[in-house]
Amino acid sequence: MIAIVAPGQGSQTPGMFSPWLELPGARETVAAMSDLSGLDLERLGTTADADEIKDTAVTQPLVVSLALLAFEAIAPSGDLVVAGHSVGEIAAAAMAGVIPKDEAVRLAAVRGRAMADACALEETSMAAVLGGDEQEVLRALDALGLDPANRNGAGQIVAAGPLQAITALRENPPAKARVMPLSVAGAFHTRFMQPAQDRVAEQRATLQGSAPAYTLLSNADGTAVGDGGEFLDRLVTQVTSPVRWDLCMSTMLDLGVDAIVELPPAGALSGLARRAMKGVQNVAVKTPDDLDGVRDLLA
Structure with a gap:
């Protein structure tokens, strides 16, 4: 197949x-x-x-x-x-x-x-969260008012939402995770x-x-x-x-x-x-x- x-x-x-x-x-x-x-x-x-x-x-x-x-x-x-x-x-x-x-x-x-x-219409963005515990990552996003816009598997979740919240996530990433900003125009999905x-x-x-x-x-x-x-x-x-x-x-x-x-x-x-x-x-x-x-x- x-x-x-x-x-x-x-x-x-x-x-x-x-x-x-x-x-x-x-x-x-x-x-x-x-x-x-x-x-x-x-x-x-x-x-x-x-x-x-x-x-x-x-x-x-x-x-x-x-x-x-x-x-x-x-x-x-x-x-x-x-x-x-x-x-x-x-x-x-x-x-x-x-x-x-x-x-x-x-x-x-x-x-x-x-x-x-x-x-x-509003200043938003996205960032890829690489690694970390999946549930911990999802809780961190929820606490910041961010959405898991893409759940891509292989330890990758893309966060999306207000630019200020994306910045906060980058400054304080979940344990054992890296946050990589994405060059996109806004919070898709x-x-x-x-x-x-x-x-x-x-x-x-x-x-x-x-x-x-x-x-x-x-x-x-x-x-x-x-x-x-x-x-x-x-x-x-x-x-x-x-x-x-x-x-x-x-x-x-x-x-x-x-x-x-x-x-x-x-x-x-x-x-x-x-x-x-x-x-x-x-x-x-x-x-x-x-x-x-x-x-x-x-x-």
Whole structure:
């Protein structure tokens, strides 16, 4: 059993589109995605610097578009598990056939703009808490009024909330834990994103969800969702709810996944899998040079 996973915001790197544009038809595909997103994705994915592509309104459609470009190049078939982390769930929905690729790019652009606008309303941030006792970490966050926005497994919990509380957490971390600030615009996957969730709900109302062609896991609780409409509803509530990637990985193990393929811009989810999914083959797809190995694995 093989799982194909799509990364989320924070995985982007300058120039990440460049090698992929050499694939047949890729420039035309990216041009169409640019029209759908209202952004020049080719320029942003090739020559834009790190500061420009960390803008939430840019990052989200950029990351989703690249994951879908690579997925099309792989052209997998057979019995697969599919999942995405945070905005990567939109890519996963398209990969599983719940919504068309075009609608996924459009939805990612709406989500990115909406979340960027929500971030501007109040000064919030996020920080990764690495190590420590899980329950102690959760109690420390609660005491500071912070939310565990991402529970990523492998000893990593991402705290989110008011900037002042994030600063206090950094100054007084839980026992045996390190706190690493994240370069993000605000507190994603928390109550602070409610205005963004409302706008994503409006876009979701225009979509009809088809039944997934593959086993499609949800960030909400790690379970497989067999109803396309329900999965789209979960994409809406995900904007203000924690990402339970730890539970997604646990479900993959329960399903007998013995290889996990991370689509570009790959690295973050592969790193988590190496630590939390021992014995599972791990492939990070970073350039088209990695595609033959993935196709061999799928075959």
